[in-house]
Structures are given as C-alpha cells and as structure tokens.
Amino acid sequence: MITEQSLINRINDAFPFLHHADPIFVRYFFLRAQRVTLDAGQQICSQGAECGSLALLLDGRARVYKLGENGREITLYRLGVGESCILTASCILSHVPFPAYAVSETDVEAIVVSVADVKRWMGESEAWREYLFGLISGRFADVISMVEEVAFRRVDRRIAALLLKRSTESGDGIAVTHQEIASDLGSSREVVSRILKDFETTGHIKVGRGYVRLLDIPWLQAKSGEGGLV
Amino acid sequence: MITEQSLINRINDAFPFLHHADPIFVRYFFLRAQRVTLDAGQQICSQGAECGSLALLLDGRARVYKLGENGREITLYRLGVGESCILTASCILSHVPFPAYAVSETDVEAIVVSVADVKRWMGESEAWREYLFGLISGRFADVISMVEEVAFRRVDRRIAALLLKRSTESGDGIAVTHQEIASDLGSSREVVSRILKDFETTGHIKVGRGYVRLLDIPWLQAKSGEGGLV
DNA sequence: ATGGCTGTGTGACTATGTCACATACACCCC
DNA sequence: GGGGTGTATGTGACATAGTCACACAGCCAT
Structure with a gap:
C-alpha cells in the first residue's frame, strides 16, 4: 500500500498510463502495490522459477539475459524506469516458468503487484492492458531483432x-x-x-x-x- | 459472417476457448469473423507491413521467418490449426509494423477478424484475452529459446x-x-x-x-x- | 537422348569460438 | 616503496561455421 504523496507523484511521473486510467483502478493500484528496493547485482529471477509478482521499475536498471550451456551469456533486454519485466507478466498470465535470468545492474527501486492483481486488472482496466501489451509487443520485437542479429550479423x-x-x-x-x-x-x-x-x-x-x-x-x-x- | 453449421462446428473444434467464452462474445465472433483460404506458398505478411486483420488458422500450416541481410533465412515459428499469428496481434495492439515474413507452407484455411474487433474483444472477453495471451506467451518463449539456440548451440x-x-x-x-x-x-x-x-x-x-x-x-x-x- | 532446372558435393578461404597460457593493471596491505 | 591478489587483456593453435565458386548429380519434360 502506497500512501506517501511524494512517492505517489514519482510513480505518476514514471508511469504515465496512470494519468488516463480510470480513477477506480488507480485507487486500487496504490492500495495494492508495494514498494521494494534491491541492491545492485541482486538476482531478481532465475530460469525455471515461478513468478510470484510483477515489478514496475521506479528507479535503476535491470538486465534480463540467457545463460548458454557453454557458460556464455546474452542480454535479451534491459529494463529502465517506467518499464516492467514483461517476461514476468507473460509468465504470470500463462503459468510457464521464467525462461531467463534477471539481475539488478544498479540499485533498483520498484513497485510490486501480485499475480492476482495483474490478472484482475487485465480485465478491468484498459489503461493497464494497453500498458502491459505495449511492453510485451516492444519486447517481442526486440527479441526477434536479436534472433536476426545473432543469426546474421x-x-x-x-x-x-x-x-x-x-x-x-x-x-x-x-x-x-x-x-x-x-x-x-x-x-x-x-x-x-x-x-x-x-x-x-x-x-x-x-x-x-x-x-x-x-x-x-x-x-x-x-x-x-x-x-x-x- | 459465418452461418454454416458445419463450419461453426469445425471452428469450435479448432478453437476450444470458444467453449467457455461468454455467449455474447461467441455470437459476435461468428457475426464478425470471415473465412479465407490461401494457396500453399502465398506470402501472408511482409516485414514492415501494417497489420490489417488477425488470422486464426482452421486448416493448414504457415511459417513465420526472418530474412537476414545476407539472404539467409531463419524460421521463428510455425502456425498450425487452432493458432493465430501472434506477431499480427502484437502488431495490431501496439501499432508497430510486422517484424518478419509469413508464408503459407500448405493450403491454408483461416478465420479473419478485424483490428477493431481484436481490440474490442480484448476488453470484453476474458476467454479471448486468455487465448491471445496464451499464444503470445508461448511464442515469446519460443523466440527466446531460439536466441539461445542460435547463440549457443x-x-x-x-x-x-x-x-x-x-x-x-x-x-x-x-x-x-x-x-x-x-x-x-x-x-x-x-x-x-x-x-x-x-x-x-x-x-x-x-x-x-x-x-x-x-x-x-x-x-x-x-x-x-x-x-x-x- | 538431350536440355534445363535444381539439389548436392567440395576446395579454399574468412569469421568466430575454444582452450591454454602469459602478461598487464588496479588495488590493498604492510 | 614493495609484494600479493584478483581480474582484465593479449595471443597462438586449433575447431567450427559461413562464403564463394565451381563441378557434378538427379529429375523431369520434350
């Protein structure tokens, strides 16, 4: 639950979709969401893990990467302010394990919402839906570009x-x-x-x-x- | 518009999500959807094109691939019966151009729905939302596996x-x-x-x-x- | 049988990745 | 200042994958 006004202002700045979301959703968003912090270098998610909540980044940067069987790594994408780990959303909504690793590259401050809320709001809020879908589409395109790069460039x-x-x-x-x-x-x-x-x-x-x-x-x-x- | 009972039965068989969708959505689905056929080898979508409609496969198989600058190709995934080209859905919902090529590998029979209906039903039908989201998540995971394969295997x-x-x-x-x-x-x-x-x-x-x-x-x-x- | 088209084989060479060291650099402690 | 440690970088030898340029093979139609 988030009640502090300056934090609410920061969140509104970081996530502009809240400006045109319906007020009922916004109220529940701040009621249900929780603020968390992570130190730089912390493992956020591991491949194969279950996804328990969705994080929306308020400050800092996170890296999502694949680890190959030969020990090499490849970065799938990075998350900055205003973004959410869309693999987590995908994982939540389709019940598959997280298919990569995620690590905080800097100290990270995020807003965390639960699986149940993610799902409920998908049905209730067009703004929330468009926000998530916009992120998924962007990341999907990023990962497809990466296939092309790795294969051909x-x-x-x-x-x-x-x-x-x-x-x-x-x-x-x-x-x-x-x-x-x-x-x-x-x-x-x-x-x-x-x-x-x-x-x-x-x-x-x-x-x-x-x-x-x-x-x-x-x-x-x-x-x-x-x-x-x- | 689809009225023929045997076709409706086939569609219900191919897309089981319709069984537990609300009847109002189902009614509009059959009202708005159109049946199309494609010959084997036809280009369905080209990279950079705008997406005008979403196809759900009723029969046949389609291939979605990337074309490299060196002329080589790589298959991102194949669509079979009961599936939809999720890149198209993604493209529709986020207004980005189609990021790959799609071709019918066999003769194809599909159900086509318009951009406006795709979007409207996302808000109106939980079954539709879960169907699309399930497909997106699966494909997302497929493409991520492909990055891993190409980079490391x-x-x-x-x-x-x-x-x-x-x-x-x-x-x-x-x-x-x-x-x-x-x-x-x-x-x-x-x-x-x-x-x-x-x-x-x-x-x-x-x-x-x-x-x-x-x-x-x-x-x-x-x-x-x-x-x-x- | 002949010709055309397309699939496959192969040699020479380049780009990238692996393995195994050797060397360099930054930092800390005494 | 000197020594030690940890980590970043350089490099050679070799393996794997990709490119280019042909040559050859297989299938089908005339």
Missing part, C-alpha cells in the same frame, strides 16, 4: 553498434570490459578483445583496461550499418 | 534435433532439402550438406536428393542432447 558490426549506443549515455569514453561486451552480445571475450584491438590498430578507438574511448564516430556508424553507407 | 546438434522432430510426423524417411534445413535454422546450405554427409559417413542417416532417412534414432537423440547422454 557479424560480431564486429554488433560491437560497433553497442559502442555507439553506450556512447549516447556516457560520451565517447565508455567504462566497459571486454567480457561485458561479450556477455551482452552472446559472444566470447577473446573474440571481442581481438575485434576491439583491430578497431584500435586502425585508429578508430582507444582501449584500456575496463574502458574504451571512441575516436571516430562516423566510421563506427558506418561499421555498424547505422550510417547507411557501408 | 552447435549446428550439428540443431540439425539432429530438427531431423528427430520431423521424424515424429513422417517416420524415419523425411522429405527435406538441405536448403530447407538451412533456412529453418538460419544456417547455410553448404554447412548443412557437410554435417549431413558426416552423419551419413558414420552410418547414422542416409541422404539422397530431397530426402533423409534416419538410421539411428538413439544416436540422433544423444547428438541433439535430448537423450540426456551426450
């Missing part, structure tokens, strides 16, 4: 794209290890190291322990295929 | 699994070309040919033009990882 191009994406948040100096890149892309650390070294040898980036500095954004854009000219 | 094991799966429908004689296997798995024809030749050289299958005969099911099960002993 060269790793060097995927690394270039990842570096560019990271640079939008942190500028051209990126704190990242080769293993992190490998774990995001489902590749191996050695392959990532070699490709980064190649990028460095040709002068397009500079690498150091745990960081990468981008020196040639246009080249990386072309490399990733985003510039439109390959 | 060796092609030979995937071929063994595909052969076993095909054999459940057609016995140990499978009519399939190497290119079809490659297109299902997102691999190349040459790689498939080599692996099949290896399987043949060691006596586990026999290959001919357009067919594969399985000679050693236990070995293939072990190879695919399904037998539990690798």
Whole structure:
C-alpha cells in the first residue's frame, strides 16, 4: 500500500498510463502495490522459477539475459524506469516458468503487484492492458531483432553498434570490459578483445583496461550499418 | 459472417476457448469473423507491413521467418490449426509494423477478424484475452529459446534435433532439402550438406536428393542432447 | 537422348569460438 | 616503496561455421 504523496507523484511521473486510467483502478493500484528496493547485482529471477509478482521499475536498471550451456551469456533486454519485466507478466498470465535470468545492474527501486492483481486488472482496466501489451509487443520485437542479429550479423558490426549506443549515455569514453561486451552480445571475450584491438590498430578507438574511448564516430556508424553507407 | 453449421462446428473444434467464452462474445465472433483460404506458398505478411486483420488458422500450416541481410533465412515459428499469428496481434495492439515474413507452407484455411474487433474483444472477453495471451506467451518463449539456440548451440546438434522432430510426423524417411534445413535454422546450405554427409559417413542417416532417412534414432537423440547422454 | 532446372558435393578461404597460457593493471596491505 | 591478489587483456593453435565458386548429380519434360 502506497500512501506517501511524494512517492505517489514519482510513480505518476514514471508511469504515465496512470494519468488516463480510470480513477477506480488507480485507487486500487496504490492500495495494492508495494514498494521494494534491491541492491545492485541482486538476482531478481532465475530460469525455471515461478513468478510470484510483477515489478514496475521506479528507479535503476535491470538486465534480463540467457545463460548458454557453454557458460556464455546474452542480454535479451534491459529494463529502465517506467518499464516492467514483461517476461514476468507473460509468465504470470500463462503459468510457464521464467525462461531467463534477471539481475539488478544498479540499485533498483520498484513497485510490486501480485499475480492476482495483474490478472484482475487485465480485465478491468484498459489503461493497464494497453500498458502491459505495449511492453510485451516492444519486447517481442526486440527479441526477434536479436534472433536476426545473432543469426546474421557479424560480431564486429554488433560491437560497433553497442559502442555507439553506450556512447549516447556516457560520451565517447565508455567504462566497459571486454567480457561485458561479450556477455551482452552472446559472444566470447577473446573474440571481442581481438575485434576491439583491430578497431584500435586502425585508429578508430582507444582501449584500456575496463574502458574504451571512441575516436571516430562516423566510421563506427558506418561499421555498424547505422550510417547507411557501408 | 459465418452461418454454416458445419463450419461453426469445425471452428469450435479448432478453437476450444470458444467453449467457455461468454455467449455474447461467441455470437459476435461468428457475426464478425470471415473465412479465407490461401494457396500453399502465398506470402501472408511482409516485414514492415501494417497489420490489417488477425488470422486464426482452421486448416493448414504457415511459417513465420526472418530474412537476414545476407539472404539467409531463419524460421521463428510455425502456425498450425487452432493458432493465430501472434506477431499480427502484437502488431495490431501496439501499432508497430510486422517484424518478419509469413508464408503459407500448405493450403491454408483461416478465420479473419478485424483490428477493431481484436481490440474490442480484448476488453470484453476474458476467454479471448486468455487465448491471445496464451499464444503470445508461448511464442515469446519460443523466440527466446531460439536466441539461445542460435547463440549457443552447435549446428550439428540443431540439425539432429530438427531431423528427430520431423521424424515424429513422417517416420524415419523425411522429405527435406538441405536448403530447407538451412533456412529453418538460419544456417547455410553448404554447412548443412557437410554435417549431413558426416552423419551419413558414420552410418547414422542416409541422404539422397530431397530426402533423409534416419538410421539411428538413439544416436540422433544423444547428438541433439535430448537423450540426456551426450 | 538431350536440355534445363535444381539439389548436392567440395576446395579454399574468412569469421568466430575454444582452450591454454602469459602478461598487464588496479588495488590493498604492510 | 614493495609484494600479493584478483581480474582484465593479449595471443597462438586449433575447431567450427559461413562464403564463394565451381563441378557434378538427379529429375523431369520434350
């Protein structure tokens, strides 16, 4: 149950669908929801687990990933503020176990609602339905894009794209290890190291322990295929 | 509009959710739905297209696949009787373009409902909601498994699994070309040919033009990882 | 029998992943 | 400052998968 006004304001800001939801739903939402916090690095869900509740992220970031039989990992998607772990919703609504792992990458603050409420509100609130369905559709499309990338796209191009994406948040100096890149892309650390070294040898980036500095954004854009000219 | 009793019976058989749906929804369903047929090999949806209606399969089979920039293909999933193209539903409900291609592998008979009805019934019928959500969840899990396979699983094991799966429908004689296997798995024809030749050289299958005969099911099960002993 | 079309086999080469080390770097403690 | 530890990175050898370019085989129609 959430009663504190400043928290209610933050939630309203983070989840705009509440603005146009019917007031009865909104009242029950705040009545039934609970606030939780997680430290960075905490395992949120494990593959095969049952889903007991649905979390809506208020602050922080979580990563959902698959773990391969060879020990390598691939990130399916990341959750930020205003988002919900749609695999959990899917799991709740269809009674299948959670098919991946989820971990908090930063300290996380979330709003948690129970299985029963998730289901009830699906029938009662169009705003809630559209919110969840919008998230599912987005994630479904993301995962399908990932199949395409993994099956058909060269790793060097995927690394270039990842570096560019990271640079939008942190500028051209990126704190990242080769293993992190490998774990995001489902590749191996050695392959990532070699490709980064190649990028460095040709002068397009500079690498150091745990960081990468981008020196040639246009080249990386072309490399990733985003510039439109390959 | 569907009025013919034998067709109504077939639809009720194919879509059991109608049995426990409320009668008002069922009445409107048959009022609004339309029957369509497609010849084998027809393109149903193309990547980037808008989705105008949702099809529920009454007979036949359809394949949904991604086409890579290198011209290779990978099958995301197949639809059979009683199923709906959940990418279309997703596309309808979130206004994003269709993210793959869909083709009828056999002659197809389907029930088609419009965008507006899909959306309206989502709010009105719990049975409809659960039907669609059950399909979405299943497909979501399928696609996530595919990410894992493509990223982490060796092609030979995937071929063994595909052969076993095909054999459940057609016995140990499978009519399939190497290119079809490659297109299902997102691999190349040459790689498939080599692996099949290896399987043949060691006596586990026999290959001919357009067919594969399985000679050693236990070995293939072990190879695919399904037998539990690798 | 001949021709056309399509499926398959194969060699050479490139890209990516695995394994096994070796080396480097950052940090902490004495 | 020196030493130790833990972890990140570099690298060589080799295996697996994909690309390119042909050559060959099989099937069907004329």
